[in-house]
Amino acid sequence: MKQSLRLGHVAGIPVGAHWSTLMIVLLIGGVLATTVLPQAVRDQPPARYWMIAAAASIMFLGSLLGHELAHAIVARRRGVPVKSITLWLLGGVTEFAGETKTPKDEFQVSVAGPLVSLLLSGVFYLAVVFLNGPALIVAAVRWLALMNAVLAVFNMLPGAPLDGGRVLHAALWRMHGDRVRADRAAAKAGQVLGMALIGLGGMELILLAWTGGLWMMLIGWFLASAARSEGLVRAAHEGLKGRRVRDVMTTSPDVAPAWQDIDDFIAIVALRSRQTVFPVVDFGGHSAGVLSLDALTAIPPAQRHDRRVATVARPLPPGHLLSPDDDATRILEPSPVVGELMAVVAEAGHVVGMVTTADLTRTLQQAVLRTTSLHQDAERTDDTQQDHPGQPLHDPGA
Template identity: 75%
Template structure:
């Protein structure tokens, strides 16, 4: 997930926040200041409600960060590199550079977050019990204890991408010895869980609170979508395993010279090519960007005059630069830039590109290979006297 705000590094791990974190902070602060705290401790000045609510919202975000840090630190101890931690609207995301190597390691990484939230729940309750402070502050700390408890329990629901889904995945992986089988099962579980939450939210919307119902439906929609996306990514990784980029790429694609006039490029290349996206190259043949037909089509004819291709090119993200000998799963490392998923270079020159259509074709071929390998060769059947013997598909073999 993209970080709009860099918060620094904790234990060497880059920490940031998505812009939606501001939304959740405001929602939490507003709910506390206008409903939760006035109901628990009535008769206080409105400024005090807002001041305490702001502090509680910040502490809750810090609790989310602690939850994610627990995942990250345990993962790093188990040899899994950690890229970053990002806070956002529905919690936090810890991005790993690679998957865990064993079910045991996956289980340990998964439970670290909920356990941390449970510990924080206990700590906040101890503060409520042992510290004789202002009633308004005590109520806010009690709310933090409850919310950390809810966070721990909710995250243990058995469906990806929740921590409970990771625990289920580790258990299935350990039981059956197949990571792929576990991937499919937890993806389906996550989608089912998401749909169940949407149904519960819809009932709540009709019978009780429209705000709570909408929030539950939003969470359910996110879980269902995330589970489906993760399932597709896992399936794609499995399908491309053992392949190289050269097996997937479009070799020797039509290129867009950065120095060429836009009108000239359109007439000599774009209108004659079957491609919808073109790697842009400099004089040395090195990648200088990407140009799509959509960008060209959106340009008015008068805007094309005396304009170079380089002025329309978008930069190529570093994780989209590939080598023909790279493992094909590297194609999935970053999000697609439109239809383009990678520019392939060799000795500094562009020799190919990978589009979403290339990946789709490769995955369908992988499915065909897998099903062909699983099916035994068709057994011959004996034909009628005087007729040729045929295979089961009706093809004569003479």
Template identity: 55%
Template sequence: MRPSLRLGNVAGIPVGIHWSALLVIALIMAVLGTGVLPAAVPGLSQGLYWGVAAVVACAFFASLLAHELAHALVARRLGVRVGSITLWLMGGITELDGEARTPRAEAEISAAGPLTSLAFAAVAGLVLLVPHSPLLISSAVAWFALVNAVLGLFNLLPGAPLDGGRVLHAFLWWRYRDRSRADRTAAQAGQSLGMFLVAAGVLQAVVWSPVGGLWMVLIGWFMTGAARAEAFARSARSGLTGLRMRDVMTSVPDLAPSWLKVDAFVATVALRSRQSVFPVVDFSGAPVGAVSLETISALTPEQRAETNVAQLARKLPSDHVVAPDDPAARILDLSVEPAVLVVENGHVTGLVTPADFTRILMQASLRSPPRDDAP
């Protein structure tokens, strides 16, 4: 997931926030400021309620970040590279550049987050034992403790993509000595758990709380879809084992010379090609970006006659330029939009477009996954 706002680095790990996380912060402030705190301690000013609610919302946001940082720091200690952390509507995502090498390492990485949330709940519970604390503060701390406890325990439920699902995966991997079998079983558990939450949410919406029930339905629906997507991604990653980019790319793609006028490029290349995306190259043959038929078709005939291809070229991120001998599984960690260029000795030798990416995933899922006998 791409963050909407970069917050900087924590312990050398890029941290960002998706815009949907701001909705969660606003919702927490609204629930506390207009419901929980006024009900617990009536008669105070609205400004005081909202001020305390804002502090608690920020503290909860910090606890979410600590949850994800725990995953990241344990992963890094165990030799797994960490790409970034993004906080969003459903909590947070820690992107790892690779997978744990052993079941034990996977279990430690997965359990670190929920245990951190439970630790926050325990510390907040100890704060409640302080005598003569203002009732408003005690109510806010109690809510903070409860939410972190629920977050920690919920994440330990045994179904992908929850942390508990990954702990389950680690156990099954150790038990079966077959990572692919563990992948399938953990994914099935996640889908079953998601469907159960959807059913429970519908029941809750009908007999008790419509808002709470709909929220549970949303979580269950997300879990079911995420479990399916994770199962497919794991299957594809297994199917790409041992393959290089040269094995999956479109070889010797048609190129878009940056110095040509767009109408000349259309006449000499685009109309004769089966591609929908073209690497843009300079006079030396080095890539400078990519251009799509969609972008070109948005121009009027007059604009095509006046515009150079270079002006339409979309610059690619550095990780979208790879080498022929790079592992093919690397593309699973990229968006592939608008394309991934395969470059050798400074020249484009291959191309992977979103359409190619879909084909690669389908072909990878059809390959027999290798048996994994790691202890």
């Protein structure tokens, strides 16, 4: 997830916030200032409610950060590099640069966050018990204790991408010794859990007219979508395993010379090509950006003769220029650059291909067909051996 605001580094880990974090701060602050705190302590000046609510909202974000830091620190100790931590509308995201090597490591990384949330809940609860301070502050601390407990329990629900889904994945991985099978099961559980939350939220909204049902439906939709996306990414990694970029790419694509007039490029290449996006090259054949049909159609016809391709081409972001011999799973790391283009492929500095979403989809579908065929062959072999025990499958003398 892209960080809109960088907050610095904690334990050497880059920490930032997505713009949607502001929404959750305003939402929590508003609920606290207008509902929770006034019900707990009556007849206080509105400004005081808002001041305490703002402080509690920020402390809750700190709790979310503590939850994610626990994941990150344990993961790093288990040999998994950590890219960043990002706070956003529905909590926090820790981005890893690798995967855990064993079910035990995955279990420990997964439970670290909820354990820290439970610990913080206990700390806030003890502060409520022993804190002899203003009633409004005590009410806010009590709310923080409750929310951290809810955060810990909710995150342990068994479905990806929640921590409980990771724990389920680790258990299934250890039980069956098959990580791919565990991937599918955890992703499926996450989708079922998400749909269940959507259903419960809808019933709450219809039967009880509680606006909290909308929030539950939003969380359910996110879980279902995230679980499905995670399942697809896992399947993609499995389908691309052992393959190279050259096995996936479109070779010798139509390119856009950076020095060419836009009018000439449209007449000579764009109108005759089946592509919707073109790698831009300089005189030496090196990558110089990307040009899409959308960008071309946005240029007024009167301006096309006086402009060159280079003036409308978009730069190629880092990570989108690959080598034919790179591991094909590198295609999955960045998001598409422009339209359907996922990467430009260059060999010895010269553009030799490109990878589009269609190339990736085709390769993954072929991987599914290949896997299905292998399973069918294995089943036929088993059936033959059961029908003719002790006999060879082929006549050695044939």
